[in-house]
Amino acid sequence: MKDVFMVHITLPDVFTSELYSLIPKQRELINGLLDKRIVLNYSLDMERKNIWVFFEVKNREELISILNTFPIIKDVKVTIHDLAFYDTAPFPIQDPIMN
Numbered sequence: 001m002k003d004v005f006m007v008h009i010t011l012p013d014v015f016t017s018e019l020y021s022l023i024p025k026q027r028e029l030i031n032g033l034l035d036k037r038i039v040l041n042y043s044l045d046m047e048r049k050n051i052w053v054f055f056e057v058k059n060r061e062e063l064i065s066i067l068n069t070f071p072i073i074k075d076v077k078v079t080i081h082d083l084a085f086y087d088t089a090p091f092p093i094q095d096p097i098m099n
Helices: 017-035 060-067
Strands: 003-010 039-044 050-057 077-082
Touching: 003 060, 017 039, 050 060, 060 077
Parallel strands: none
Antiparallel strands: 003 050, 003 077, 039 050
16 A cells, blocks of 8 residues: 655745756656556645645555656755545546447
């Protein structure tokens, strides 16, 4: 069974040009993790100061290993929260259209 963690990433007050240049690589990595269902949600607040990421992984060690691959990891503060449960609204499935 896998564990779910919420990771709160606090972005720096001032973005350097180097940090800006890492954003496309960060998004590419996140999109891949979303496709694999390792990342369940990825959210950024309107002030661009906080990111919240929900992960489903084997354990905390795997989570930390993944976080260490984040291009922006050296420029941000990370707080990991263990979750007792993670519920989401059901995702509606459309009836197949037979042509």
